[in-house]
Amino acid sequence: xxxxxxxxxxxxxxxxxxxxxxxLRPVRPxxxxxxxxxxxxxxxxxxxxxxxxSPSTGTPDDRVRRSGVVVAGAAENIAQAxxxxxxxxxxxxxxxxxxxxxxxxxxxxxIAVVGTDRGLIVTMLFxxxxxxxxxxxxxxxVESALFALRASRGFSRPSIDPIYxxxxxxxxxxxxxASQPTPEVAISATSAAIRSEVNRLRASRPASxxxxxxxxxxxxxxxxAMVLDPSVVKFGVGAQLRTDDKGSRLATVIxxxxxxxx
Numbered sequence: 001x002x003x004x005x006x007x008x009x010x011x012x013x014x015x016x017x018x019x020x021x022x023x024l025r026p027v028r029p030x031x032x033x034x035x036x037x038x039x040x041x042x043x044x045x046x047x048x049x050x051x052x053x054s055p056s057t058g059t060p061d062d063r064v065r066r067s068g069v070v071v072a073g074a075a076e077n078i079a080q081a082x083x084x085x086x087x088x089x090x091x092x093x094x095x096x097x098x099x100x101x102x103x104x105x106x107x108x109x110x111i112a113v114v115g116t117d118r119g120l121i122v123t124m125l126f127x128x129x130x131x132x133x134x135x136x137x138x139x140x141x142v143e144s145a146l147f148a149l150r151a152s153r154g155f156s157r158p159s160i161d162p163i164y165x166x167x168x169x170x171x172x173x174x175x176x177x178a179s180q181p182t183p184e185v186a187i188s189a190t191s192a193a194i195r196s197e198v199n200r201l202r203a204s205r206p207a208s209x210x211x212x213x214x215x216x217x218x219x220x221x222x223x224x225a226m227v228l229d230p231s232v233v234k235f236g237v238g239a240q241l242r243t244d245d246k247g248s249r250l251a252t253v254i255x256x257x258x259x260x261x262x
Contacts, residue, residue, distance in 0.1 A: 002084070007113040007120055008034075010084040015101055015109065015124075018092065022102055030127065032069045033110025037123040039063065040078070041114040045121050050080055060125070065182070070247040071108075071127035072216040073223060075100035079122040084113075087122050100126050130216035136250050139169070139239040145218035146227060146235070146254070155230045163205060164236025164255035167193035171210070171253040172238040183212040186253050190238075194255070209261035214242065214249040229259030 002010065016026035040063060043054050057063050060076035077097045081087035091097040100106070106126040114121045136142055147157060171190030178185045187210045198205055209226050221227050234257040242251045 004113040004115055004120075007084045007115075007122075008111045011088060011111050011113070011122065011124070012109070014084060014088040015111075018088075019102060024102060024104055025107075027106055027109045027126065030108035030110050030129070032067070033071075033074075033108060033125045033127050034112055035110065036063050036067045036069060037076075037110040037125040038112035038114075040076070040125075041112040041121050041123040044078070044123075045114045045116045050078065050121070052076055052078060064125070064127075068244070068246045069127065070214075070216065070249055072130040072220050073105060073128045075103060075106070075126045077101065077122075077124040077126075079124075080119055081122070082119045084120070084122075087120060091124075100124075128216075132248075134217040135248060136215055136218050136239070137241065138250075139165075139237040139252075142215065142218065142221070142237045142239055142250070142252055142254070145221055146237070149218075149221055150228070150232075153228060153230075155228070156233070158232045158235050158256075158258070161205075161234040161236050161255075161257065163194060163197045163201065163203065164208065164234060164257065165238065166197055166236070167191075168210075168236045168238030168253040168255050169240075170238070171212070172240050172251050175212070175251055175253075176240060176242060181251075186210075186212045186251070190253050190255060206257060207261075208255050208257045209259055211254040211256065213252050213254075215239075215252050216249050224254075225262045226256055226259050227254065229256070231258045231260070232256045233258035 079087035110125045170193040171186040174189030175186035236255045239252040
C-alpha cells in the first residue's frame with residue numbers, strides 16, 4: 001500500500017500526464033497550497049465528513065483567504081478512493097473537477113492525501129502564481145482594464161461615478177485597517193459610505209452591486225460576472241496595495257450600477 005507521500009506523488013504524475021496530453025503545461029507542486037489542502041484533508045478525516053464546505057473552516061475560498069497564500073485564483077478538488085488511480089479517474093469524470101484539473105490558468109497545485117479506514121481522502125488545491133511584474137498598482141489601472149475588458153466583449157462603456165469611487169476607496173481603507181480583513185468588512189464599509197455620500201450631497205443612487213478582490217493581475221477581472229454584466233451603466237473603483245510577508249496584492253473594491261448582483 002502506498003504511503004500518503006507516495007500517493008501524492010502519483011496523483012501529481014497522473015494529473016500532469018493528463019494535462020500534457022491535453023496540450024497544457026504541467027502544474028508545479030506548491031508547499032503553501034499543500035498546507036491548506038492538508039488542513040482540509042485532516043479535517044474531513046478527523047470529523048468524518050466529505051465536502052468542500054467544512055463546519056469549522058468554511059469554504060475553499062475561506063481557507064485560502066485565511067491562509068494568506070497569494071494566488072490569482074484557486075480551485076479545490078476532493079476525492080475519496082482506494083488508490084490514486086481511482087481518485088484521479090473519478091475526478092476526471094466529474095465536469096467541475098475536470099475543469100479544475102485542466103484549467104489552463106493554473107500554475108501550481110498542493111495535493112494532500114490522508115489514509116483512513118475508509119480509504120484515501122484527497123484534497124487538491126489549484127492556484128495561479130501570477131507574474132509579479134503584472135501586479136496592478138492603483139485604481140486607475142483597474143479602471144482602464146475594466147474599460148478594455150468590456151470593449152473586447154462589445155459591451156457599452158460605463159461612466160465613472162464620483163460617489164461610487166469615494167465609497168469604494170473607503171471600503172478598501174476599512175479592509176486594510178481591520179484586525180481581521182474580510183470581503184464582508186470592505187463591502188459593508190462601502191455600502192455605509194454610499195449612504196453617507198448620498199446624504200451629504202443630497203443626491204440619489206439606485207441599488208448597486210459591490211465586488212471585492214485582491215488583484216495580482218488585471219486578468220482576474222474576467223472571473224467576475226458582475227464586472228462583465230452588459231447592463232452596467234456606472235461604476236467606481238477603490239484600490240490600495242497590501243503587502244505582507246506573503247507578498248503584495250492590490251486590495252480592490254468595485255461598485256457597479258445597472259447590473260445584476262451575483
